[in-house]
Amino acid sequence: MKKRIFLFILPGILFFSCIEPNDNMQGTFTHSVYFWLKNPDNAEDRAAFEKSITKFIDNSKYIKTRYLGTPANTPREVVDNSYTYCLIVSFDDKEAQDKYQTEPVHDKFKEESEHLWTKVQIYDSLKVW
Secondary structure (H helix, E strand, O other), X not given: OOOEEEEEEXXXXXXXXXXXXXXXXOOOEEEEEEEEEOOOOXXXXXXXXXXXXXXXXXXXXXXXXXXXXXXXOOOOOOOOOOOXXXXXXXXXXXXXXXXXXXXXXXXXXXXXXXXXXEEEEEEEEEOOO
């Protein structure tokens, strides 16, 4: 099956994802990371974060699919729109995600960007269907 690459550009934000037709995520392991920037309204901080995270995910050997987004501002009691960025990546399996955690590009991203955020929340999941 051929991959389809979708690129969405909104003012100041780049969204991208590699999607298999009829299968949104590849692999069996999904890693969802939510970032709260210290200065979410600061354009320079946002640009620095986006540059660093894009360089990181573009150079990871293990990521299968990727998605970088911002809150959709859907005000409902069960929705948390308080974060600044959300990164969702998938891997073939847990072992690939474990290797991703120790990649030099992952360490470089944290080194370059951790001063920009106040909080990071991660949700890892294994594919059920």
